[in-house]
Amino acid sequence: MRITQGAFSFLPDLTDDEIRAQLEYCLDNKWAVSVEHTDDPHPRNTYWEMWGQPMFDLHDAAGIMGELAECREAHGNEYIRVTAFDSTHGVESVALSFIVNRPAEEPGFRLDREEGPGRTQRYSMVSYAVDRNPAGERYPT
Amino acid sequence: MSEHTDTSATPAPDARVDPVGSASEPVTIDLEREYADAGIAEILDSLDSDLVGLEPVKRNVRQIAALLLVERVRERMGLSAGAPSLHMCFTGNPGTGKTTVAMRMAEILHRLGYCRKGHVVAVTRDDLVGQYIGHTAPKTKEVLKRAMGGVLFIDEAYYLHRPENEKDYGQEAIEILLQVMENQRDDLVVILAGYEDRMNSFFESNPGMASRIAHHVSFPDYSGEELFEIAEKMLAEWNYRFAPEAAAAFRQYLEIRRNRPHFANARSVRNALDRIRLRQALRLFEERGRELTADDLQTIHEPEVRASRLFDPECDDTTDTTDEGGTP
Numbered sequence: 001m002r003i004t005q006g007a008f009s010f011l012p013d014l015t016d017d018e019i020r021a022q023l024e025y026c027l028d029n030k031w032a033v034s035v036e037h038t039d040d041p042h043p044r045n046t047y048w049e050m051w052g053q054p055m056f057d058l059h060d061a062a063g064i065m066g067e068l069a070e071c072r073e074a075h076g077n078e079y080i081r082v083t084a085f086d087s088t089h090g091v092e093s094v095a096l097s098f099i100v101n102r103p104a105e106e107p108g109f110r111l112d113r114e115e116g117p118g119r120t121q122r123y124s125m126v127s128y129a130v131d132r133n134p135a136g137e138r139y140p141t
Numbered sequence: 142m143s144e145h146t147d148t149s150a151t152p153a154p155d156a157r158v159d160p161v162g163s164a165s166e167p168v169t170i171d172l173e174r175e176y177a178d179a180g181i182a183e184i185l186d187s188l189d190s191d192l193v194g195l196e197p198v199k200r201n202v203r204q205i206a207a208l209l210l211v212e213r214v215r216e217r218m219g220l221s222a223g224a225p226s227l228h229m230c231f232t233g234n235p236g237t238g239k240t241t242v243a244m245r246m247a248e249i250l251h252r253l254g255y256c257r258k259g260h261v262v263a264v265t266r267d268d269l270v271g272q273y274i275g276h277t278a279p280k281t282k283e284v285l286k287r288a289m290g291g292v293l294f295i296d297e298a299y300y301l302h303r304p305e306n307e308k309d310y311g312q313e314a315i316e317i318l319l320q321v322m323e324n325q326r327d328d329l330v331v332i333l334a335g336y337e338d339r340m341n342s343f344f345e346s347n348p349g350m351a352s353r354i355a356h357h358v359s360f361p362d363y364s365g366e367e368l369f370e371i372a373e374k375m376l377a378e379w380n381y382r383f384a385p386e387a388a389a390a391f392r393q394y395l396e397i398r399r400n401r402p403h404f405a406n407a408r409s410v411r412n413a414l415d416r417i418r419l420r421q422a423l424r425l426f427e428e429r430g431r432e433l434t435a436d437d438l439q440t441i442h443e444p445e446v447r448a449s450r451l452f453d454p455e456c457d458d459t460t461d462t463t464d465e466g467g468t469p
Binding site: 055057058060061067 | 260287290
């Protein structure tokens with residue numbers, strides 16, 4: 001099941017040139033871009049591992065593309081996203097975030113139902129990949 | 142949109158490097174129009190008019206610009222000789238205009254399309270080399286990332302190499318630098334700057350660095366007349382001017398100052414003028430009570446120039462390390 005999180009996730013995966021163009025847009029807006037990766041893509045898992053620090057004061061996307069290439073080399077079988085942070089006073093939040101790398105196989109999520117008091121029904125989503133294997137081995141290379 | 146499911150594979154080759162499509166190779170090319178279209182004419186002209194002297198440098202910059210322009214045209218005709226190496230080395234004494242020319246160079250490279258953004262990141266050893274093990278690589282990479290798409294100007298680059306200390310982290314920075322200079326030639330142009338003799342010994346001990354630098358530009362010292370011209374230009378820019386006797390006094394000042402230690406060409410001229418402005422302001426302040434005209438506020442008179450410590454016959458302290466060796 002294809003995971004759709006962040007911007008552009010209903011489009012086919014962006015090519016490197018398209019990613020570069022989006023990053024140029026971020027830099028034109030003076031946003032700081034960072035690269036993050038995870039092997040637990042639960043929608044509620046907001047905090048992904050950081051690949052290096054957010055990159056401030058960049059003028060060109062080449063630097064970010066370099067970091068992204070390094071991250072793909074190390075975590076090619078995980079989800080990688082880039083996040084653009086708008087540090088304008090009063091905004092100070094993520095302005096754009098999109099997935100730039102995903103595992104070859106995405107097993108998707110299971111819906112768990114739990115009986116609560118009375119006839120309440122609680123639902124939770126469980127990732128097959130996370131259920132099956134410990135961290136680091138969740139997606140086969 | 143192209144299918145691109147396996148992004149974990151090696152990144153797609155950079156499409157930007159691809160030469161202009163071979164389908165429509167023009168038969169003839171008007172170099173004159175290319176020159177006008179690129180808009181480098183005005184930069185070269187302003188280089189000529191804004192910077193006093195520096196004839197060999199101007200000739201060198203013109204050569205490089207011509208090479209790049211012709212290379213661009215050749216590429217369009219399908220005659221590409223591969224991306225030219227653009228890393229440069231500027232050598233010369235302090236205050237001879239290395240940084241200024243580097244800024245212009247960045248602009249020329251940008252207009253010709255060899256530099257995507259055309260900004261200049263000026264750094265020294267401190268910005269590249271860390272203080273403990275493992276600190277240098279991230280620091281250097283950070284600077285390189287900031288400079289991508291523009292020009293990385295490394296001032297006094299020879300300090301990166303400290304032959305007396307084998308464990309110095311400078312070597313690590315040099316290695317990262319070399320790697321990027323080689324592999325990401327179209328992302329980044331590196332300009333090294335510093336004194337001629339120390340730069341030469343730096344290249345001798347780092348042959349890898351020397352072989353990756355294509356253009357060596359050496360900046361000569363200014364002559365006395367050129368220094369005076371620079372001074373007049375600076376004053377005009379700040380809306381000041383010399384009274385005739387003051388001009389003569391300043392020429393004398395330059396002659397003395399040039400032969401003193403720690404003379405930094407245009408920078409010393411600027412500092413001297415700054416001090417003269419201080420004295421002029423003080424004189425006006427002390428004369429308050431009379432009506433001042435715009436002319437009074439602009440003109441620098443002889444006593445302000447003569448007040449410099451250099452004119453003091455007792456001042457022959459050559460060990461002084463301040464710029465002029467004196468208070469305003």
